[in-house]
Amino acid sequence: MIRLAQSFLLLAALPSLVAAQSASERLNDYPTAARADYVFACMAANGQSREILERCACSIDEIASILPYEKYLEAETVLSMRRVGGERMAFFVSSAMAETIVADMRRAQAEAEIVCF
Template identity: 65%
Template structure:
């Protein structure tokens, strides 16, 4: 299963770079803290084993290969604002742009889950 994920990562790396960045820059634009935060959250949900650590690390690496970090941050921000009540956050629940951002993140997460878990 891990070989399949690494193969998918290699295929994603061969994709055309986005926004003028090299493939290497695009794959490494997630700060270590963001990757670690994702892995900690993933392990909290899926278990605290060495095997799960590898799967969660694979997952964030694959997400990073699909979604640039700035898009990831935007989608995560929208998701957190959607969980807050009140009229000030209503636009994040109904506007098309936030829905698109979140949908892109959800697609990347789904692909990572299929390939890494």
């Protein structure tokens, strides 16, 4: 009887455990290397102090809470292609889709700057 009650409680709690895990996974879907790259670039632009390290780490955490990694990667790709230039890269400069992708990233970065800096 006790085992049955324990099993019932476990089954009742399962949906909330799965929801908590998926939310946690969603907020932590950025690979460590991507987070580190962001922090290194942020520190290069803002200074090499412990305070800046913490602010930059806060910034990427905030961005990750707003923007799924797939969308972050798309924006990074568009921005990278824009730096290459040339006729073939015109799509990344002028398309509405590329503008939307980058705008979403810029909004996440602005929010992170407000919160962390």
